[in-house]
Amino acid sequence: MRFQLIFLLFVILAALTQRGNAQQWPQWRGPNRDGLITSFSPPAKWPEKLTQKWKAPVGGGYSSPIVSESIIYVHSSTTDQETVSAIDLNTGKLVWSKNYAAPFVKNKYAKDMEKGPFSTPVIHRGLLFTLGSSGILSCFDAKTGELKWRKDYSQYADTSKLFCGAAMSPVVDRDMLIVHVGDDRKGWMIAFNAETGQEKWKWEGDGPGYASPIIVELEGERQVVTLTDKSIIGISINSGALLWKVAHPDEWNENIVTPVLHEKTLIISGVRQGTRALRVSRDGDRWTTTQLWHNPKIAMYLSSPVLDGDYLYGLSQLRKGQLFCLNARTGDVLWTTEGRDGLTAAILHATKLIFLLTDDADLIIANKSTKGFEQVARYKVADSPTWSCPVILGRQILVKDASALTLWSLE
Secondary structure, three states: OHHHHHHHHHHHHHHHHHHHHHOOEOOOOOOOOOOEOOOOOOOOOOOOOOEEEEEEEOOEOOOOOEEEOOEEEEEEEEOOEEEEEEEEOOOOOEEEEEEEEOOOOOOHHHOOOOOOOOOOOEEEOOEEEEEOOOOEEEEEEOOOOOEEEEEEOHHHOOOOOOOOOOOOOOEEEOOEEEEEEEOOOOEEEEEEEOOOOOEEEEEEEOOEOOOOOEEEEEOOEEEEEEEEOOEEEEEEOOOOOEEEEEEOOOOOOOOOOOOEEEOOEEEEEEOOOEEEEEEEEEEOOEEEEEEEEEEOOOOOOOOOOEEEOOEEEEEEOHHHOEEEEEEOOOOOEEEEOOOOOOOOEEEEEOOOEEEEEEOOOEEEEEEOOOOOOEEEEEEEOOOOOOOOOOEEEOOEEEEEOOOEEEEEEOO
């Protein structure tokens, strides 16, 4: 009887933990910043259509929504203002909203793009952090919307040099908020005390790319890894010192793809660079990098891939968009689609499935397979372009389009 009670308590605790985790999407690409959906069970039969639970206007921009404690946080824009909103996940009703002036002049070559914001917020211990297109970094109380602190780096971001504006999504590690600001002339990676905004360290060097950093531990050193406008770098979390740097030039400084860690190897990609794997090594204080493989036929542009074991799934820009599966150990392509799959796709994955949200508002669900593309279901989820990453919580799917936020359900 005692064993049965202990087992029952364990089952209940596991269920509550799973439910709690299912309601958390605290940052860019989810709980682990890698596109992995931590709790999803597919329906016995996929519905012909999704059920719309609610739809709420939120403003423009490409920033992705995040979720914590059943509250959605959205960073958007209207005219010369940026708006940070908190919305109830269950009802779609506004909890609080804060506006601030954020004039931003788009580069003339970005005429078809919105003004942003492009950066996805991050939430940590009841604090919400946002980075606006012009480089305004804000910290809000997540419950009330009260502004706790703000740093304005707009004077360091010239849109003739960083024509989309700030796009990297801030990351929190060990109570430090880390951002990369500047433009193509110069940049600063800065770590702050997340609660107070006090600067902990600052690295000066390359300007930011449009990619978002990841936190990894390599050779016993915890570090921030990201693509700058011209290279890929590793920065010490403890000191802010540059550990290593590899050139990754692009004609238009369009380094956009979030790096992926495969065991001790970093996988990076660029639209004109192809995809390659780097091994980072250390001998005392000396750091070196070795290229393990390079595949010029897989060139990612706006879409960051997902990793499942030894297999990388993503969207290459060749042939106007090819979905692919690649062996992460060797760089060998296992399959690609014929092409014309779109300019971009936000990609997430669960245990056996891949989720792809295209810029044309098509949500595609496919099986993970090393043999070929196997579509399971396809749904239209908006009437306007969808550039933001969706959020998948259990069997609910949160989609941000050009001006609104919609909660869809598989049930």
